[in-house]
Amino acid sequence: MAVRSLTIAAAALAVLAASPAARAADLWGIEGEKAVVLKGKVVDLLCEIGGTCAPDCGAGRHQLGLVDGNGRLYPAAKGNTLFAGAVADLAPYCGKEVEVDGLVIESPRMHLLFVQKLKAPGDTEFRSAEAFGKAWEAAHGKADEWFRADPAVKAVIAADGVFGIKGLEPQP
Amino acid sequence: MLRRAVLSVPIMLSALSVDVHAAERVKVEGELIDTWCSVTGIMFAYGTAHHQCAVWCAVGGIPVSIKDKDDNTYLVLKVGDDDLSVANPKIVKIQSHEVSVDGELVERDGVKYLLVDAVADDKGIVNLTEAEYGVVPFGE
Numbered sequence: 001m002a003v004r005s006l007t008i009a010a011a012a013l014a015v016l017a018a019s020p021a022a023r024a025a026d027l028w029g030i031e032g033e034k035a036v037v038l039k040g041k042v043v044d045l046l047c048e049i050g051g052t053c054a055p056d057c058g059a060g061r062h063q064l065g066l067v068d069g070n071g072r073l074y075p076a077a078k079g080n081t082l083f084a085g086a087v088a089d090l091a092p093y094c095g096k097e098v099e100v101d102g103l104v105i106e107s108p109r110m111h112l113l114f115v116q117k118l119k120a121p122g123d124t125e126f127r128s129a130e131a132f133g134k135a136w137e138a139a140h141g142k143a144d145e146w147f148r149a150d151p152a153v154k155a156v157i158a159a160d161g162v163f164g165i166k167g168l169e170p171q172p
Numbered sequence: 173m174l175r176r177a178v179l180s181v182p183i184m185l186s187a188l189s190v191d192v193h194a195a196e197r198v199k200v201e202g203e204l205i206d207t208w209c210s211v212t213g214i215m216f217a218y219g220t221a222h223h224q225c226a227v228w229c230a231v232g233g234i235p236v237s238i239k240d241k242d243d244n245t246y247l248v249l250k251v252g253d254d255d256l257s258v259a260n261p262k263i264v265k266i267q268s269h270e271v272s273v274d275g276e277l278v279e280r281d282g283v284k285y286l287l288v289d290a291v292a293d294d295k296g297i298v299n300l301t302e303a304e305y306g307v308v309p310f311g312e
Contacts, residue, residue, distance in 0.1 A: 030212045046249045046257065049278045049285045050195075063235050063249060063257045072281050075247060077208045077235055083225070084232030087258050107211045109245040110283040114208075132232060147228035156227050156265050164223035164268050164297045 025102045025116050032106040038074065038113070040066035040100070042093045048073060057094035064090045066100060066113060074104065077112040081133035083147045086115035088131035093120050101126050195276035200286065202240035203299055204267050206230065207247060210239060219268055219299025226267040233258045238271065238286065246277065246286040262291075270295040 025035040045063045047053035057064060064087050065075045079086035090098070101117035117126035136146045143149035160166050206226040209217040216222055218239075230236050235257065238246045249257050272293035278285045 028212075028214075030214065033212075045247075045285065046255060046287075049249060049280060050276075050287050052250075052255065058255065058258075061256045061258055063247070073283070075235065075283060077211075079233075081232070083228040083234070085234040085258070087233050105212055109211050109243065110207075110247065111281070112208065112211055147232065150228075150231055152231050152259070152261065152264065153227055156231075156267075157224060159265070162224040163220040164227075165220065168220065 034104045036104050038100045040068040042090045060091045074113040078114040080116050080129040084132035089129040195278045198277045199274050201272045202238045205239045207235040207237040219301035221301040223268040230264045231259050236263050246284045248286050251288045252290050268297050270298045
């Protein structure tokens, strides 16, 4: 009986581990981080905070966040593409409820949401929040590191250098 | 029923005004920062040492904030008439600069959001960090 129970439990755990809904976020070792599956409405921060509302949440021009069932607002700061945010992932779901699998960073300075995976209305499984990377590649072509190949980045660095001060060089 | 509905209108308007209009006029002086790296403490997130990384993150659409000398962090949602807060070229090119701005501060759930009127003063990068600009994260 005990063996049977263990077998069933092991099988159940295997199913849970394979299930997208049971996926835990990747921890980054950040102080105050908390792995979450957060359900909330996608909102335009400028609308929520400043009262300037656009029907499409700014169409990718505005920072976005999630309001959970308790009315708490989480600014979405990070997506799953290196050095990129989550606006491209969330913007198509303006005003709709989504599920985010990711990290909430509870810092004394502010809390932030890191969107690692997203389940949008109609999705049966979570998918990685990599819309920025895909959009960048569609616009600019393949690159090993988008952030080094991006023309806007190149223009700023070319103007003032990697230190942001023209003529300043690394010390020997 | 009608009476209850009429009575609830001022309450609803009042609740709405808390979210939308509880703004305070402020002047903020501080460094334009990459919010993610700064708040999470990932890498050395300030001044010259972090400038390149801060530009990458701002172009990637990570929110830009201003950190003042008292360690308050203000997430910038707009600058003047420009409502662009995702990769705004005007902000991207002055990442890591010490600035002074006037604007409206709205605090919600412990996060300070700033609606900036204009960048009144730009002192450039004054924070020569990591043993006086010796380190550039990710090199090259």
